[in-house]
Amino acid sequence: MINARRSLAQIFLLPAIIALVVVFGLVAALLGDGIWDMSSWLALAFPLALVGFFLCKRAR
Amino acid sequence: MTPRTVRVWKHVHKWTSLVCTLFLFILCLTGLPLIFHEEIDRALGATAAPDRAAADAPMISLDRVLEIGHAQRPNEAITFAVPDDDDPVWHLFIAPAINSPKVAAVVTIDGRTGRVLRVGDSTRSPVIKFITDLHTDLLLDEKGMLFLGAIGLCFVIAIVSGVVVYGPFMRRLDFGTVRERTRRLYWLDLHNLSGIVLAAWMLVVGVTGAINTLAQQIARHWQRTELVEMIAPWRNAPAPANPASAQRAMETALASAPGMKVSSIAMPGSLFAGGHHYGVFLHGDTPLTSKLIMPIMINAADGSFSESRELPWYAKALFISKPLHFGDYGGMPLKVIWALLDLVTLIVLGSGLYLWAVRLYAAPSRRSGTVTHALRPQAPEHP
Numbered sequence: 001m002i003n004a005r006r007s008l009a010q011i012f013l014l015p016a017i018i019a020l021v022v023v024f025g026l027v028a029a030l031l032g033d034g035i036w037d038m039s040s041w042l043a044l045a046f047p048l049a050l051v052g053f054f055l056c057k058r059a060r
Numbered sequence: 061m062t063p064r065t066v067r068v069w070k071h072v073h074k075w076t077s078l079v080c081t082l083f084l085f086i087l088c089l090t091g092l093p094l095i096f097h098e099e100i101d102r103a104l105g106a107t108a109a110p111d112r113a114a115a116d117a118p119m120i121s122l123d124r125v126l127e128i129g130h131a132q133r134p135n136e137a138i139t140f141a142v143p144d145d146d147d148p149v150w151h152l153f154i155a156p157a158i159n160s161p162k163v164a165a166v167v168t169i170d171g172r173t174g175r176v177l178r179v180g181d182s183t184r185s186p187v188i189k190f191i192t193d194l195h196t197d198l199l200l201d202e203k204g205m206l207f208l209g210a211i212g213l214c215f216v217i218a219i220v221s222g223v224v225v226y227g228p229f230m231r232r233l234d235f236g237t238v239r240e241r242t243r244r245l246y247w248l249d250l251h252n253l254s255g256i257v258l259a260a261w262m263l264v265v266g267v268t269g270a271i272n273t274l275a276q277q278i279a280r281h282w283q284r285t286e287l288v289e290m291i292a293p294w295r296n297a298p299a300p301a302n303p304a305s306a307q308r309a310m311e312t313a314l315a316s317a318p319g320m321k322v323s324s325i326a327m328p329g330s331l332f333a334g335g336h337h338y339g340v341f342l343h344g345d346t347p348l349t350s351k352l353i354m355p356i357m358i359n360a361a362d363g364s365f366s367e368s369r370e371l372p373w374y375a376k377a378l379f380i381s382k383p384l385h386f387g388d389y390g391g392m393p394l395k396v397i398w399a400l401l402d403l404v405t406l407i408v409l410g411s412g413l414y415l416w417a418v419r420l421y422a423a424p425s426r427r428s429g430t431v432t433h434a435l436r437p438q439a440p441e442h443p
Contacts, residue, residue, distance in 0.1 A: 011230045015223070019260035026264055029390030030348050030383065037390045044397045047257040051404060054236035054253055 021046050066228050073221035074416065080214040081413055083198075087208070087269070088406050090195040095387055095395050095402070097188045106185030108168045108177035110147045117172040122307040122325075125150050128174055129167045136164055139330040141306070143322050148172055151183055158329040196273075205273045212270030219255075219263050226256050244418050251411035254404050261401050262408075268381035278378050282371075283331060287339075290357050290367040294336040297361075303328050304363035306338065313340035313356040316365050320344055323353055328360040336360055347389060351379045 025043025028036045061069075093100060101107050122141060129138055129152040137158035142151045154165040168178040182189050197204030229252060238249040310322060326332035326339035333339035338358040343350050353375075357366040371379070383389035387398030 005231050008227050011227050011235075014235045015226070015256045015259065018257055022260040023264075026261070026384060029394055030351075030380075032347055036347075037394065040390050041393045041397060044261070044394070044401070047261065048397065048400050048404065050236070050257050051254050054238055055250075057236070057238075 018047055018050065061228060066225065069221050069224045073218060073225055076214050076218040076221060077412055078416065080211045080218060081409055083208065083211045084215060084409055085406070086198070087195060087211075088402050088409065090191050092399055092402050093191055094188070094195055095398050097184065097192070098388075101185045101188055104185040104187065106178075106180065106183075106188070108149065110149050110177065111170045111173045111175055113170075113172045119148060119171045120174050121305075122150070122310055123305050124174060125169050125171065126152070126306055128169055128176065129154070132167050132176060132179060133165060137329075138327055139163075140324050140326055140332075142324040143171070144168075149177065155330075158327065159331060161331055202276055205276065209270045209273030212266050212273065215266045216263060216270070219259055219266065222255055223259050226252060244415065247411045247414050251408060251415060254411075255408045258401060258404055258408060262405060264384055268385035271378055271381040272385055275378060278374055279332075282375055286369060286372060287332070287334065287355075290355075290369055291334040291337055294334070294359075294366075297336050299329060299335040300361040303338075303360040304358075308363040309338040309358040309360070310340060312358055312363055312365055313338075313342060316356060316368065317342050317354060320354060321350075333357075333360075337366060351383055351389075352376060353379060 021043045025040045025046070028043065029040035098107075126138055126141065129150075133154045136154045136156055137160075138152050139155045139158060139160070140153040142153065143149070144151060148171040150169050150171050152167045152169065153163050154167060155162050156164055163182065166178075166180055166183050167176060168180075168183075169176055184192065193199050196208070198208065200207070233249075236253055238253060239245045306325065306327075310325060314320065314322065320342035321344075323341045323343040325341070328338055329335050330339070332341075334357075337360050340356045340358055342354045342356060343352060353371055354368065355371070356368040358364070359366045387394055
């Protein structure tokens with residue numbers, strides 16, 4: 001868990017990807033209905049799923 | 061980053077967060093039911109159901125609708141006629157006088173049968189109206205709105221500074237690490253995880269919320285500049301004694317912009333139309349263009365087209381901000397996700413406040429040199 005120092009790029013890689021997914025989700029539902037709405041739901045559920053995943057992972 | 065800059069950012073995060081946390085609690089808690097305001101209003105019976113009529117029953121003339129509405133409130137003025145988003149229904153906004161910005165009542169009339177379906181203070185139920193007012197201006201009108209705008213900016217700085225201090229904090233930790241050694245570590249890690257994961261969403265909702273607080277300023281600026289310029293040639297013309305048909309004005313406006321629908325119609329003499337015109341506001345029918353309004357000025361003397369001008373960028377920014385703040389543009393699943401994101405934001409706020417309180421409480425013992433604090437293994441923590 002606690003090991004070598006990470007570079008800023010390593011630390012912010014995942015947060016940056018999450019931010020891009022979220023922005024995509026926010027814009028997608030604006031652009032259209034149907035498939036656009038659905039991809040928006042998936043994209044915006046992603047951060048929620050991550051919080052849930054890491055909380056459950058800790059419980060094990 | 062040097063340890064000194066990290067310390068400065070941590071202070072920025074702490075103080076901006078402290079300033080806005082109480083208000084953000086109010087905003088998150090009132091915002092939660094507002095995500096579902098349509099459903100709640102419907103359940104409370106505040107939404108008038110249209111009469112049962114054949115699906116292809118024709119709409120009666122808007123002029124007749126205005127007559128029916130006027131008969132309901134003969135001593136007041138109709139400032140706006142707004143078609144419902146979903147039903148063949150008109151909402152008529154009633155004010156004490158034609159040039160008043162206030163809404164004294166909303167009369168809802170079936171567009172096919174002409175029956176008055178509902179007369180209310182607003183289009184919303186009293187409960188939702190109260191929560192909306194609390195959320196938009198803390199019940200303090202425009203001052204409250206601008207104050208919440210400043211709180212929104214504070215929130216944005218708190219998020220940005222939080223992201224900055226997340227970097228040095230995570231130097232020796234894996235993404236998503238949630239330690240359970242102490243309660244404080246647990247909430248610290250949860251604060252960092254949920255905060256960084258929600259940063260983009262919170263930023264968007266914070267920025268768009270702050271833009272929404274400028275709604276009245278933006279409307280007034282548009283009236284003083286764009287509207288005044290559009291109707292400048294009629295500046296000194298007397299208001300027509302017998303205004304042309306509102307129905308015809310609406311049809312002329314629609315004919316000038318194929319593919320668009322009516323968003324609202326400002327009556328001659330009202331603040332959004334000027335004395336000599338109908339202000340017909342149209343919007344497109346795709347999810348994006350439906351948020352963008354196109355004003356079309358129709359001469360109230362003869363019902364002819366006068367002028368139309370795309371909205372300026374700041375008004376467009378306002379109209380795009382609304383859905384991005386409300387989360388009401390992607391069906392029920394998006395609303396549910398919006399509500400869950402709001403709840404996780406409450407966790408970020410609550411854990412942040414807890415961590416600050418614990419620090420405050422623990423500070424004296426730390427000064428006396430407790431070993432456990434001195435030996436803490438990882439680099440800077442926050443807040």
